[in-house]
Amino acid sequence: MTKFQKSVTFITSIIATIGFSIWLYNERTYEPAIGLIISLGGIISSLTVNKKYKNRRIKGEIKFDYSNNNGIYIIGENELTFETKWSKASDQSIHLYNDPNVISGIAIANSVYDIENIKDASQYDFSSRSRTVEKHGIAVLKNKYGNYAVIKILEIKDNSRGALKDELHFKYLINPDGKTDFS
Template structure:
């Protein structure tokens, strides 16, 4: 049996993010915002392929103690209870003692004490910082540029597995995030007219996009895996739906409710969409009523 197999050997990171899964939605937005600013960030989901099959204890200990300029620890009740976050915490605090410098940057989700961290250490509160604001604060600590081109700012995000969203389709380059964790999708729309809009599969999280123009309601879709996902873009009219499949194999159906476009004479550039994500897996939307609509 092979032991001691570590991942990402020789890689250096400007910052590592250490967190519990319960706080992933917030941390993921921080990671994406840092990545958009050109910060080399260690966020586990960015390196799933490299971590697969490796000794995670050895890997995490090596990463958090040797190959980061800073570590941001997201403190919560769940964080101190999990085995792998304890590995990350101990490695980071051990390095901080050796360096005698500001290596660990704690962010609180609650009042849980972080074992090994002096009680006099200054914290930031997640409740007082948006993910975008925290990314800016991290960049300051790294001595890196805090500015972004306006179109690179993280897009709006709806985390529930189903809902209705309305957004300006000419802002954020037509991007909008839905879902969370492995069932996250980045919607990317373009070229809206008065009653239709184009969906593209360009985002890194999206494997394919298909048109489902044969049904009136998402629940009538049935098995979406039989749809054609071979084109880069699909145009959907009001009342029609598209289906996205992400790189983790999850499916999301999106129905175009309303499209307003100044190009077509409307006063605003707003698109309204209904969406459903099959967060439990599978591709059959006729079974979607069995899943709760909350996070």
């Protein structure tokens, strides 16, 4: 669910909850009670994120099916949140986007193959909406809070090229100090 869809679900569920509560208060029957329960379910579902597509830790290794959840996987939390968005390219590369509101820029660390070799994440070119990251390549992300994360692509599976499913395997590191050096 996109942020807009979650907002619409939340707002309409609040309105429905109020309406069903008034109806239940005036007519103590099962119809408004059922409506109230369903509208509360809408509120709860709009406030939760599918944990299958989120890891709050500042470093980790992830495998997920990028053809689900609109290609979105969230790493970190609060001011260290990075909502990554991916789409299919091949089994040797994958597209990364800066579309989520929390992302202010994405870049490729060309000719760098280890996260520890990123000395200054701010030096990369963050000027494009999308980047194609090669297998074993490194992407650098900047969020709207000015923090940086680095992602290394470990493996890409593509169901149109013989794999059983689409799957992205990457490791990442978020700099918790708001600095640009990952060495």
